[in-house]
Amino acid sequence: MSVRVQSEPFDPGKELSQFSRLVSGAGAIVTFTGVVRDEDGTLNHMMIEHYPAMTGPAIEAIEKEAIGRWNLSASLVIHRYGALSPGDQIMMVATASRHRAHAFAAAEFLMDYLKSRAPFWKKEFTADGAYWVTAKDEDEDALKRW
Amino acid sequence: MSVRVQSEPFDPGKELSQFSRLVSGAGAIVTFTGVVRDEDGTLNHMMIEHYPAMTGPAIEAIEKEAIGRWNLSASLVIHRYGALSPGDQIMMVATASRHRAHAFAAAEFLMDYLKSRAPFWKKEFTADGAYWVTAKDEDEDALKRW
Amino acid sequence: MKKLMIDLVYFAWVRERIGISKETLETNAQTVAELIDELKAREERYALAFEDISALRVAVDQELSAFDASLDGVREVAFFPPMTGG
Amino acid sequence: MKKLMIDLVYFAWVRERIGISKETLETNAQTVAELIDELKAREERYALAFEDISALRVAVDQELSAFDASLDGVREVAFFPPMTGG
Numbered sequence: 001m002s003v004r005v006q007s008e009p010f011d012p013g014k015e016l017s018q019f020s021r022l023v024s025g026a027g028a029i030v031t032f033t034g035v036v037r038d039e040d041g042t043l044n045h046m047m048i049e050h051y052p053a054m055t056g057p058a059i060e061a062i063e064k065e066a067i068g069r070w071n072l073s074a075s076l077v078i079h080r081y082g083a084l085s086p087g088d089q090i091m092m093v094a095t096a097s098r099h100r101a102h103a104f105a106a107a108e109f110l111m112d113y114l115k116s117r118a119p120f121w122k123k124e125f126t127a128d129g130a131y132w133v134t135a136k137d138e139d140e141d142a143l144k145r146w
Numbered sequence: 147m148s149v150r151v152q153s154e155p156f157d158p159g160k161e162l163s164q165f166s167r168l169v170s171g172a173g174a175i176v177t178f179t180g181v182v183r184d185e186d187g188t189l190n191h192m193m194i195e196h197y198p199a200m201t202g203p204a205i206e207a208i209e210k211e212a213i214g215r216w217n218l219s220a221s222l223v224i225h226r227y228g229a230l231s232p233g234d235q236i237m238m239v240a241t242a243s244r245h246r247a248h249a250f251a252a253a254e255f256l257m258d259y260l261k262s263r264a265p266f267w268k269k270e271f272t273a274d275g276a277y278w279v280t281a282k283d284e285d286e287d288a289l290k291r292w
Numbered sequence: 293m294k295k296l297m298i299d300l301v302y303f304a305w306v307r308e309r310i311g312i313s314k315e316t317l318e319t320n321a322q323t324v325a326e327l328i329d330e331l332k333a334r335e336e337r338y339a340l341a342f343e344d345i346s347a348l349r350v351a352v353d354q355e356l357s358a359f360d361a362s363l364d365g366v367r368e369v370a371f372f373p374p375m376t377g378g
Numbered sequence: 379m380k381k382l383m384i385d386l387v388y389f390a391w392v393r394e395r396i397g398i399s400k401e402t403l404e405t406n407a408q409t410v411a412e413l414i415d416e417l418k419a420r421e422e423r424y425a426l427a428f429e430d431i432s433a434l435r436v437a438v439d440q441e442l443s444a445f446d447a448s449l450d451g452v453r454e455v456a457f458f459p460p461m462t463g464g
Contacts, residue, residue, distance in 0.1 A: 011163065012162050012163065012166055012175070013159040013160055013161070013162040013163025013164075013166065014159055014163070015159070016158050016159040016162050016177065016179075017157065017158065017159025017160070018159075020158055020159065020179065020181070020235070023181075026181060026183075027180065027181055027183045028178065028179075028180060028181070029158070029177075029178070029179040029180075029181065030176065030177065030178050030179075030253075031162065031175075031176065031177045031179075032174065032175070032176050032246065032249070032250070033162070033166065033174075033175040033176075033177075034173070034174060034246070034378055035166070035169075035172060035173055035174070035175065037172070037173045037244065048377075049303055049304060049307075050303075050377075051301070051303055051351070051354075051370060051372070053354050053368070054351055054354035054355075054370070057354060058354070079377065089166075090378075091377070091378060098183065100178065100180070100254075100257055100464070101288070103178070104178070104250065104253070104254050104257075107176075107250070108246075108250050111246055111250075111378055114377045114378040115375075115376070115377055115378035116374065116375055116377075117356070117375060117377075118375060118377040118378075119303070119351070119370075119372065119375055119377070120375055120376065120377030120378075121303055121304035121372065121373065121375065121376055121377075122376045122377075123304070132304055132305050132373065132376075133376045134373075134374075134376070135373070135374035135375065135376055139378075140374075142247070180464055194463075195389055195390060195393075196389075196463075197387070197389055197437070197440075197456060197458070199440050199454070200437055200440035200441075200456070203440060204440075225463065236464075237463070237464060246378075257464055260463045260464040261461075261462070261463055261464035262460065262461055262463075263442070263461060263463075264461060264463040264464075265389070265437070265456075265458065265461055265463070266461055266462065266463030266464075267389055267390035267458065267459065267461065267462055268462045268463075269390070278390055278391050278459065278462075279462045280459075280460075280462070281459070281460035281461065281462055285464075286460075
């Protein structure tokens with residue numbers, strides 16, 4: 001189990017290589033990588049704010065739950081904060097399990113929780129001004145299936 | 147859209163790096179990597195046989211369907227054949243979409259089809275002898291949800 | 293009634309409306325809801341930030357909590373809009 | 379009745395039971411099922427390979443097909459157990 005909250009960029013490929021070496025024999029490895037979309041060229045950049053005292057513990061709690069529910073042999077969450085440009089990696093989740101269905105379910109579960117329960121807030125800076133991203137009903141609804 | 151059927155090893159991390167560069171702006175990238183399990187040390191090695199004239203076209207048809215159903219901006223399937231040892235990567239799927247739910251669904255769909263509809267057959271060589279892996283009912287059932 | 297010393301932290305547009313990210317408050321409030329009433333009565337910027345409670349979330353000592361949560365023994369209360377991570 | 383020249387390919391334990399991976403056959407069979415009956419009548423190793431049809435899959439010109447599929451215009455028929463990829 002590993003959680004990293006950082007402003008520095010990361011390389012999803014290197015992270016997957018490292019994660020794979022760590023868990024060889026797990027059978028199934030799933031990764032999710034979130035990338036800043038350019039929204040048809042309207043997005044200049046994005047600022048991600050977070051709650052340092054809460055972020056790490058909140059993500060660790062979510063990861064522990066995922067490990068228990070799907071018997072993961074390993075998991076990884078990386079989430080950035082600070083200024084990000086279109087094309088930049090925002091975050092990454094990796095899960096390893098004996099069974100593909102478990103690795104997929106755990107990765108989706110982690111993503112759904114990160115979207116709505118980890119203390120991050122995004123502000124988009126566009127040609128028209130700066131706006132806080134509002135939470136989507138569909139993201140809240142996504143949590144209900146777990 | 148990309149399909150590679152090969153006996154050579156591949157590096158999932160390098161593949162993800164390359165795939166990410168290709169699709170920057172997609173928002174969501176999901177990968178699945180399948181690794182040979184050592185089955186508690188009983189597996190010596192595995193041979194994967196395939197049907198060369200059918201494998202490529204069959205996987206391309208599956209990928210085309212996934213791209214259409216989930217509006218993917220990119221997809222990748224790599225599948226190995228030949229001799230593999232515990233810890234070796236067998237195969238990898240990558241999907242890119244604007245929305246995480248679409249990228250996840252498409253990756254799971256591709257995996258379910260590869261398990262039961264792409265012409266590969268695995269033979270396991272163990273201390274007790276050599277056995278053809280039998281198809282699991284749960285893999286056939288997994289197809290029914292799509 | 294025991295006075296409490298509580299750190300308040302604000303994030304995203306709650307922080308922007310109130311104009312500060314952190315402050316320490318001496319309060320008689322026994323619950324988060326009472327604390328919010330006290331803040332709203334203080335100044336217009338607080339009234340504006342806490343105008344619509346349904347648009348807010350609260351964490352008590354770094355745990356997501358309900359608005360009727362007790363402040364007994366609490367050291368830090370955080371107010372923010374629904375999270376938008378991932 | 380027109381005679382057909384068809385390539386037959388076998389995979390996994392079907393290949394092992396029959397003992398070859400490929401052969402070309404001249405046949406009067408009009409469907410996959412008739413082709414199987416013809417093969418089973420030929421030799422014990424074919425009878426063994428096609429003993430339980432429910433354990434087999436067939437591809438006609440590289441497309442998964444039903445056992446009652448017509449052989450009209452077909453160039454290659456493949457027999458194999460259920461796939462175990464991924």
